[in-house]
Amino acid sequence: MDTLSNLGNGFSIAFDPTNLLFVFIGVVIGTAIGVLPGLGPTATIALLLPITYTMDPTASIIMLAGIYYGSMYGGTITSVLLRLPGEAASVVTTFDGYQMTKQGRAGTALGIAAIGSFIGGTVAIIGLTFMAPFLANIALSMGPSAFVALMIMGLFLVTSLGTGSAIKSICMAAVGLLLATVGQDPINGSARFTFGQVPLLGGLDFVAVAMGLFGVAELIKTLEQTEKAQVIKTKIKNIWPSRKDMKEAAPAIGRGSILGFFIGILPGGGGVISSLASYATEKKLAKDPSRFGKGAIEGVAGPETANNASSSSAFIPLLVLGIPSNVVLAMIFGALLMHGITPGPQLMTEHSGLFWGVIASMYVGNLMLLILNVPLVGVFIQMLRVRQGILVAFSLLIVLIGVYSLNNTSFDMWVVLAFGVLGWIMSKTGFDPGPLVLAFVLGPILEKSFRQSMLISGGSLDIFVTDPASAIIFAAILAMIGFKIFGGRFKKRPAPVLFSSGSGSTDTVAATDQTVVSGGVELEKSSNTPM
């Protein structure tokens, strides 16, 4: 009952007019950037971080969360209509969604995606509501060694489930940890790697690093692209699906909700992995799998439901353990840190208003998204008319003055530019910036927990084995490494969806699914999605 009364308090916070406004702003921006092929949720949140600095912490997290799950809805629109995924998780939706558009069923595809997203999101938030307090109680009893283990597992899963090469991701995570040490030593305050520069004494600003790697890098990358935007010719009608459509899609929505919820809890799990997993599941369970890739409604409903469920449940590790499970949540983690709030098991008791306010706002936000996406889908399509050149020029200007406003010094402008160039080079050389930013955020906490563990154990590494919680987590990490190394030898079996032997689950799904492969290739040819 405690949970329900806390949730009630949360709703009273979420229904505060200011917070309600920020839920709305968040979900509208989220949907908009999902539609705009120029910016994904990561870049947008990076660009908005300086603004949240001046806001009330609860309102800022409510808004950023809204942008994240809102973008999952918005990305669907262009995937279905133009076969242009506005963000990564919607790539899967293009397979069947665009086929439905060609058959004149664009409205149905958008409608079922919105309904599925709403159901998936809501199921995951209900799970979040009841599971978070339970997990937080367990987490409160964990010592620093278990936190070291958890953070290492978080980094490990992000590097191995990510979309790039695992070893490159590990290298980037190490670079992120190293960059996090720039500044004063957390224990004795001596300067590390500051090269005599006074502005570096406080460390590199997370906002500048994130805005550079995700915001500026994406913006300058557009200079390499020459493609023109596409025009939508499709007329959208019959958005509300028929009873037959609903009947066909209902099991997929049900499975997608559960699958997405559990994948979202796993570090590295939000978004694209859940939608790929759901697509593979639906195709496997279908009576006639050949329909997939030719406009099967389950192929739209399942993945769309799953990606929304996972983007909501991904808040569980962040809010309960203080471990961001993907880059977007790392940004939200950074936003909380800027306000002097460290996410973790104590968040629920020390900042109960924020914790429950954010959760309650997600119920409200999902409802708003359903309303925005079903009757107002046409309004968002108009956003495709915004020309990229204008968007990029304004975004860059706002980035530069936004980052200046953090500390009122042009030093941060140089940092953001340097990381922008670094991010661009990384994308050209196949290095994923995600693990770097995640490690940069976790670095100081990981170092502190590691040093605390060493103090407790008197300098013995045995503590990681003797403490049951950390022993279990390390055993799980070892099991996953073992599976990664040896799992490839059992290729004849139906491929596991999550822990593949390749560079990520995307490969597994693609390898077992010719439709996906061919869909992807066609997609590549026709895609002119500039980031």
Place this chain on the structure above:
Amino acid sequence: MVSSPVTAIQDVQLKRTDRAGRRIAGRRIAPLVLFALGAVATVGSIRLELGTLQHPEPGLWPLITALTIVFSSIVILVRPGAETLEPWTSKSISVATGVSSLCAFIVLFSLVGFFIPAVLMMLLWLRVYGGESLRTTIILSLAGPLVLYVIFDSLLGVPFPRDLLLGLFL
């Protein structure tokens, strides 16, 4: 992992060959740079004093991360991988010029305030990179910075460096 649509698309498609994929030597530049970074950081950490595991000094944790960079960069050097990479094209040069213009913006911003460099930057990015019409370019280049100046300097109270032009009027 949330990645960009572009990379996600690349992950999904598997059977694409490109010439960039065969240029293995080029793929070793990045790990070499990382190796150098790791080596320099290793030396830097040792200079910071390491202490013991029981009483770690400032250098111990950076040393662990630096060594991870060194070892992983060696692995990448040995096995640079063959995944599809975005090729370097003549268009990449425009990224370099674009970045130079941003550098110029930061330098000018400290010297003459926000408005003048912002207008110049907008002119360049809208007309040359964005391919906008002359009319749109001029209107947006003047109106955009003015609106942003009012929002950030006057409304949000961000202390911009003294503005050579707008400082006379606002």
